[in-house]
Amino acid sequence: MSAPHQTTNSQDTRQKATVQPSTRDPIERWLDVFTGLLAVNARQRERIRDELEDHLRMRAQDLMILGESEPEAVQRAVKELGETAELARRFKEATHQPRRSTIMHSILLAIAGTGLAVGAVTLTGTPTAMPLAAAVGVVQPAQDEIKTLGVDLPAGPLEQALSTVAEMTGTPMFVHWASIENELGVDRGSEVAFIPAKNLAGSKILELINASLGLEGADVIDVRVEENLVEVATRGYFDRLEMVTMDHDVSALVPAVGVLDTTDEAETLRENIMLMVEPELWYPDRGTAATATIAITGSRLSVRAPERVQAQVDLYIAQLKHAATDQLRKGELATKAAREEHNAERLRTAERIRRNCGDLNTEVQSLSEKLERIGTEYWGHFYRSDQLERDYSFALVEEGADSDAVLAQLVQQKARIESIEIERDLLKSRLHAVQDRLMQAEDMLASYQ
């Protein structure tokens, strides 16, 4: 197939985007968070990202044509994608298809008619907070497809109970008695109590059969369906059969180190997975189930475990990545808040300096006006004094002139001039000081802008 436009195969060679939330646009930031939640391999993750980016940009463009601003358009386009974790789960469901069809409800075989039943497998086992069906990544049957057995199971040997289930569902059943007898210590004749199975789903019936036989944890009877055959064996038997090795990318959770190096964080992650995901599989002494192994080198987590467990590991890692992203987001918000507070404080300080500059300017203006007035007064007294000196010289030689009176006026003028000079010097000194302070305040204000 070829696209109607220019086509490229450069997809595989493109560099994987790195998380740089502060510098990327909102669509890229959302895609960073979303792809962090995607429990698929790196290649699939990048392709899903590319496709959703195309959708988001097209949608935002359309919304902008309809009159929305760019931020509004982007926000709405992202919102229309729905809840991020749910979308990631749907992609995971669509992407993962188990090698063997496994069933939660063996009775589905009868309902499906074709034997193409699908579902998840855990019929009993260690309770876990994780939604296992989602983790296994299989298609869940619609609620109305889940039917019940229709009859009760009378008390009797295990073989009889299983035969009744097979008979009622009309599906051939093969029981691996050797695995059950050798690993679980029960046999065909082991007594199963009466089970009111008439209205129970298959998973519950098997759970009750296990409970009736005193089986729990990893050491239980389990079932698988393939084509038109139901297989019954121990969980350990199926786990050994479905053992695969997979690599999981944990670069978002452990520090970057050399390919063969490991870190304390990686070791903690390894231990947490062993504790949280089917612990009995990693610690053989806890049960007779298949032993899984786990190793971290660099940013790669290698897990050898049954397929169903691989999916749980994937989900656990996805949850941790989500938490890490959330933590990063919270950290960014805290940094942003601190930055905003810092900026607000700078603005408040700048405003205080600005007001101070205004006050100093007013003072400079007032002092300058006073100096101007006093200067005018000074020169008035100076000229008057100069005149009196000439009058006094004239009065000394002029007969009948009152030279003493002129002298008295002259002395008075001189005293006034001296007083004005002192006041003027004080004003000048004060003006210079205020001008210095104003200059410093203006420099400081410039540094805040």
Place this chain on the structure above:
Amino acid sequence: MNSSETTLTPSLGPEHTELVVLSILNDQPSYGYAISKQVAARSGESFKIGPSQLYPLLTRLEKQGLVETDWEEIKSASSEPKAKGRQRKWYKLSAKGKKRLASRIEAHRRFTTLINSFIASVPGVEA
């Protein structure tokens, strides 16, 4: 019957969604956003397949071999000649997809015929 019941808009269940998407791809190759717009346009906005429904469905169809895909590089007029463009994923119905579409259409027709047999003679309601 109250007024709200008379104005109910039909919604697409998973099987019908697949049927609609396969039908659109049977007409011509398309990509996600164009498919969602076509669904809305051809149904007079009555049906809408949201991205959270559409893209996982397309992923599943591809996984099942019902569609073939190809990538196109989209460059804006203002971008540098050597700059990498956006990637667009195109879908085209495969031979297996055509068979699935035929079987879906057949199942839908059988279903519609059955339902019609019940409602054809309901008194007081025009056919």
